[in-house]
Amino acid sequence: MGLPRFGPPNPKAAVGDDDGDSNTKKANRVISSPNLYVANCGPAVGLSHDTIASVFASFGHVRGVYAADDSGARVIVCYDNDSCAAAALSALHGRPCPQLASRTLHIRYSVLQPSPATVNSSSVQVCLSASENAIPGLYLLPDFVTPHEEQELLAAVDARPWISLAKRRVQHYGYQFCYQTRNVNTKQHLGALPSFVSPVLERVLSFPNLSDAADVSLDQLTVNEYPPGVGLSPHIDTHSAFEGLIFSLSLAGPCIMEFRRYAQGAWFPKAGSSIDTEPENPENCTNFTRKAIYLPPRSMLLLSGEARLAWHHYIPHHKIDIVNDNVIKRSSRRVSFTLRKVRTGPCQCQFPQYCDSRR
Ligand SMILES: O=C(O)CCC(=O)C(=O)O
Ligand SMILES: [Fe+2]
Structure with a gap:
């Protein structure tokens, strides 16, 4: 399930801003919340969520500290009640905080945000291995190619x-992928996969975790080049287009990949629409x-079984990823x-429920 959602603070809810604006001051008096939006504070400026929680805990029980956005420098601190938040705000806002590297914190009340559009994907726990991630059929092999092979590819x-x-560049080999239909035209074979990918295909044959029956005669290659801040919308690779094993080799830069198992399956019909109309985002x-x-x-990622068939995969549109409180910058590009x-x-x-062949 998604994490608690906290929208950006109401701009009129700033407390202690010395702007002399009487409307702001009036708003400050009426708005309060157990949640604080704290700027100039977070892993990107060297302050872990644990450290922040321990300092804010002087004012009451802290339910959690969450990334407020993908900057790594703004957090949401959640208390059990408004009075703890008010005490922390009046003690810590606008002055250097010795326990937090003497940074000057800018604190406002935060409000619960009803829109799902602002779910903060940077605050999901990011695993470093597929076994920790524990989605059946998901495997990750680090160092699948050497730095030299990476440069050659x-x-x-x-x-x-x-x-x-619109936002990234692609190349297709074997078969062209059509983004409108999310499918391939099987009658239009572009030819064998290029020889530069042969060493990768050979190594795939000995990928651990493959069953004896696995068919690894891969015949379609899509190369994606993502600039920093560009990701990929949540999707399941169309069941009717591709068989059960999908390999993805990451080159040049890192990213995080999020997996979502939707309760309603893969089809999101808009209210009042028939099942055959365009699916909802x-x-x-x-x-x-x-x-x-x-x-x-x-690294090489393998999606098979449940991970390939029932989980959407998604690359958040972030310039940085937060992995165990460490800020990891997306490099000038990632090529997969x-x-x-x-x-x-x-x-x-x-x-x-996730299969277009059954619709
Ligand atoms: O860039 C990646 O690793 C994933 C690409 C992907 O999911 C796709 O092309 O369907
Ligand atoms: Fe995909």
């Missing part, structure tokens, strides 16, 4: 034409379980090689 794709999408749906994993450069096998018959999986 990047040089190979940079020597070939990129297709520019899953980012507007809130009823899901979430997990996240850190993908370092040169997604390797799949195009499906020829309908999917007959165990997850009909």
